[in-house]
Amino acid sequence: MTLQQLVAPCGMNCALSQAYQGKGLACRGCGHGGERKACQNCSIRKYENKKTFCFECAKYPCNRLKALDKRYRTKYHMSMLENLAFIQENGLDEFIRQQNERYRCSRCGKLRTVHQDYCLYCAQMDKASR
Numbered sequence: 165m166t167l168q169q170l171v172a173p174c175g176m177n178c179a180l181s182q183a184y185q186g187k188g189l190a191c192r193g194c195g196h197g198g199e200r201k202a203c204q205n206c207s208i209r210k211y212e213n214k215k216t217f218c219f220e221c222a223k224y225p226c227n228r229l230k231a232l233d234k235r236y237r238t239k240y241h242m243s244m245l246e247n248l249a250f251i252q253e254n255g256l257d258e259f260i261r262q263q264n265e266r267y268r269c270s271r272c273g274k275l276r277t278v279h280q281d282y283c284l285y286c287a288q289m290d291k292a293s294r
């Protein structure tokens with residue numbers, strides 16, 4: 165599974181997800197180009213038309229995506245709509261680069277999760293790096 169494949173249709177980078185990073189949870193990313201198994205907890209898992217990204221959909225941005233975006237902006241300081249706009253403008257590879265820079269742990273160098281304010285790998289707190 166590549167980092168590119170870990171970016172979900174909604175713009176969530178599953179590599180930054182607590183469920184993906186550890187804790188034995190089931191998320192393995194939504195993936196691209198093959199079988200797409202949306203996360204169990206995903207509120208937009210019922211999307212029907214098998215787009216690679218939500219912005220390819222005629223209903224974009226749908227209310228479900230807007231609600232998800234609002235929840236993530238409020239709770240996790242991350243925006244699906246912002247991520248999708250970035251991908252649309254700069255491409256997926258550039259998005260991965262930006263994400264790797266933005267979320268790299270200053271202590272251990274691994275990717276931090278958006279779901280916690282500490283690094284899951286080394287417990288370093290550094291909200292300032294966002």
Ligand SMILES: [Zn+2]
Binds near residue numbers: 269270285
């Ligand atoms: Zn760390």
